[in-house]
Amino acid sequence: MKSRVVFLLLSLYFIVLVPVFAESPDREDSLPIYLTDEELQRLDEIGIRHRSTSAPVGEIRNSAEWEPSVGVIIRWPLGIPISLIAEMSEDLIVTTIVGTQQQQSNAQSSYTSGGVNMSNTEFIIAPTDSYWTRDYGPWFIFVDNEMAIVDQVYNRPRPNDDVIPQAIGTEWGLTVYGMDLIHTGGNHMSEGLGMSMSTRLVYDENDDDLTASEVDAMMLAYLGNDYTVLEYIESGGIHHIDCWAKFLNPTTILVKDVPPGHPSYDLLNARALFLSQQTSAWDQPYTVLRIFCPSGTAYTNSIILRDKVFVPLFNSSYDSVALQVYEDAMPGYEILGFLGSWLDDDAIHCRTMGVPDAGMLFIDHVPLTDDDVSAGDYPILTTIKACSGQPLLSDSLRVHYSVNGGSWQYVTMQSTKLQDEYIGYIPSQVGGSEISYYVEAADESGRVETHPYIGAPWAHKFIAPPQVPTLDEWGIFLTLALLTVAIIKKRKSAQS
Known part of the structure; x- marks a missing residue:
């Protein structure tokens, strides 16, 4: 596969991308990724519209990001550039959540002018509070080979966002399993073979109601995953695992690297060593790769969709280095870089949710x-x-x-x-x-x-190991050996 990188000059960025983001929720139509002061007073409202159900019954598998996908879920007003949507729409159905019919018309107009393949777009009208579709969007599972949705309790008092998995399940005719666990998609990564990882944020946000072992049991019951929960890396922030790590395949994990002197330098090195000593689903130790992320860059916050990897760029001299890490680590994939309104702990992965192929x-x-x-x-x-x-x-x-x-x-x-x-x-x-x-x-x-x-x-x-001779080969060898011994004896007898 050829490699293609979408680099925008700084001047072009301000001329072209700023108008694109003029209607973005990071201006006035979206709550931020962190809890606001006002929301901190309403934590008791988390999950007030959540609908819980019993766990699925049957053979359960939580698919991995790199498995066959058919789409991606985003939200309007946007948190990602139109150029990224245009690239995704080449191969995937881009499902945009819009609050009203007017928003849908606005989105369609912007998409058309931005080169989006409109035949690969669809819209779901449902109110939202923010564009973090990774965090509040559906988690996809397969139950006896039938795709379904697991709906966790979004860890924000944002009732519109929290019910989006229900809206998508209704729209697509998928069974929705409501899991009574406060969680967030950015803090969950699965390798598709019965194991997933998170930071201890999931324990801390549920410790009023659930023990750690009860959290683990719930993840197994609803997702079919044995659960690995890791200590925090950062001293603050949102503590999502996708801020510093990413599965590239079942045995390869990309881990953030930072300069010496960074507060997380020793913790990241220790975590990379720890992961390299763990055994993967393929019964092999994990291969841990590092990607240098100086302050303000979140290169691990990429998304894999089919044979493309969409990587956030930051107008940094390290952009090309990061892209090369992906090139070397993921042969055969097309590595694509995009500028955007990314943050140190939030980029493409946080603002998009891939949709697996239900008939994969x-x-x-x-x-x-x-x-x-x-x-x-x-x-x-x-x-x-x-x-x-x-x-x-x-x-x-x-x-x-x-x-x-x-x-x-x-x-x-x-x-x-x-x-x-x-x-x-x-x-x-x-x-x-x-x-x-x-x-x-x-x-x-x-x-x-x-x-x-x-x-x-x-x-x-x-x-390939050395080959053991067959019985026929052993017979030939023995015959030759006996002939050799006979010849040697005959020569010695003649000499005497």
């Missing part, structure tokens, strides 16, 4: 490592679930592999005795060879997906 092909596979493989063919065991409900195409179930960077070949997977489970065997290779591989599947809905999501550019890798 979910491919679950624990990649082979050097320690997993032995002599002989290499088994690739995979679980494939077609959430579309359409049959898989048997001849599309493939393991693509390459040896030492050579051309790609493939083997077809076959079903096992277990439901949704398939296996394919990469042929045995010469010991020491580097094997790269990825899994591909398609179903009759027309969806084609790979594992890892980006396919060949970020393929799984392992080193």
Whole structure:
């Protein structure tokens, strides 16, 4: 994939972007990301319009950000530039929450003049208090392969924002599970395989009603996630995990880096070390990458949507460095940078909420490592679930592999005795060879997906072990050895 960066000169920023943000809620149509003095007096109103329900029943999975997506949720008046919306609308349905029909007309006019693909836009009329759709928006889960919404209690006394997941569920015909837990989307990151992380803000905001173990149990019941809660990094601020960390895939975490002398310098280094010592869902230690974020920059606050990564830029000399970190860390993705009214603890991720594909092909596979493989063919065991409900195409179930960077070949997977489970065997290779591989599947809905999501550019890798001789090879070796011994004896006998 080519890389493309949207850089705007400082003069262009003030000429073009300021008019775009003239109607933005950070002027007069939105409450700030932090609690106002007035709201601090109304904390007892948090969740007054929340509707609780029992937890879902069945196999529950909370999808990850990098999984197949079809859309993104934002709010009008805007907190993001039109240029970002235009880029998102190339591939995704941009759902804009508007308070009135007049706001919808205003948004449509601005979108049209700003180059947004209007065929990829839709609107939901519902009043809101702010544009932090990440924080108050829906959390998406799959229950027995059916997409649904988990609605947490938004941690602000903002009743309009708090009921947006209900409005979206009604509009899209999705079941909404109301979870009686005060939480916020920016303080929750999931790796899509049964584990998620937050800072201890979730414990502190619920400690009047719930113990830490009860919070953990609720996250498991509603999201299907084992829960890791981490101590604070900053001495103040909103304490959201997306202010300093981001999952890039199930085993890779991007962690903020700051200059020595910064109040969080030692804590961030200790946290990066701690995470690198934890075991991921793929039974591997996390790979922790660092991204330098001097004061005023929130480079971890990006969003992954399909094969694009949208990164906030700050007119800083470190913008290009940050983009290169993403380039190096995420091969095959298109890395796009955007200027905006971003803050040190708030940027693109906070103001957008991705929407997964309800009919996605979910491919679950624990990649082979050097320690997993032995002599002989290499088994690739995979679980494939077609959430579309359409049959898989048997001849599309493939393991693509390459040896030492050579051309790609493939083997077809076959079903096992277990439901949704398939296996394919990469042929045995010469010991020491580097094997790269990825899994591909398609179903009759027309969806084609790979594992890892980006396919060949970020393929799984392992080193082929030395090969053990077969019985036939041992027989040949023994025969040659016996002949050699006989020849040596004959020569010695002749010499004597």
